Amino acid sequence: MEEKEETGGLRELELLEALAENPEARQVDLATRLGVAVGTVNWLLKRLTSKGYVKVKRIGQWRWHYLLTPRGLAEKTELTRQYVRHSMCLYRQIRQEARQLLNTVVKGGYDRVRLEGNPDSDLLDICSLTCLEQKIAVVNLREPAGQDGVPVLRLVEQELVIEWPKEGENG
Numbered sequence: 001m002e003e004k005e006e007t008g009g010l011r012e013l014e015l016l017e018a019l020a021e022n023p024e025a026r027q028v029d030l031a032t033r034l035g036v037a038v039g040t041v042n043w044l045l046k047r048l049t050s051k052g053y054v055k056v057k058r059i060g061q062w063r064w065h066y067l068l069t070p071r072g073l074a075e076k077t078e079l080t081r082q083y084v085r086h087s088m089c090l091y092r093q094i095r096q097e098a099r100q101l102l103n104t105v106v107k108g109g110y111d112r113v114r115l116e117g118n119p120d121s122d123l124l125d126i127c128s129l130t131c132l133e134q135k136i137a138v139v140n141l142r143e144p145a146g147q148d149g150v151p152v153l154r155l156v157e158q159e160l161v162i163e164w165p166k167e168g169e170n171g
Helices: 002-021 027-034 038-050 070-107 122-133
Strands: 054-058 064-068 112-116 137-139 152-156 159-163
Touching: 002 027, 002 038, 002 064, 002 070, 027 038, 038 054, 064 070, 070 122, 070 152, 070 159, 112 122, 122 137, 122 152
Parallel strands: 112 137, 112 152
Antiparallel strands: 054 064, 152 159
């Protein structure tokens, strides 16, 4: 349930930021920006309006002006603070896990690893920086995992796992 609340809070934050930047944005444009359906934007807008965070004024037949109220600005600030706190906790957690796994890599006699995961992931970047900090080279070979003789540090969702090369493949 906590993850759902975080996602909902993040969506609300994204919508509040979008409305602050462009108070006359169309719902279809807001939906595109947030990567959700127009109905979801409509539902979120009604929710934010009912909480007193946004006031809506009609400016044309199909055009609306969205104004963040003082409560809405305060909520935007609070959601931003929560997001940063959550991000920093996740950053520290991934750093700690990466350090622990990299220590086992060094104890196993390796001085390099291959990183795998979503290449656009900030968490994978954290792993790469941790490798640099620990003086462990990162290799990106095209061979399938485990066949290049180095351990693979894989990021799956928000979890790190290590895969060891088969016996006799120590690079």
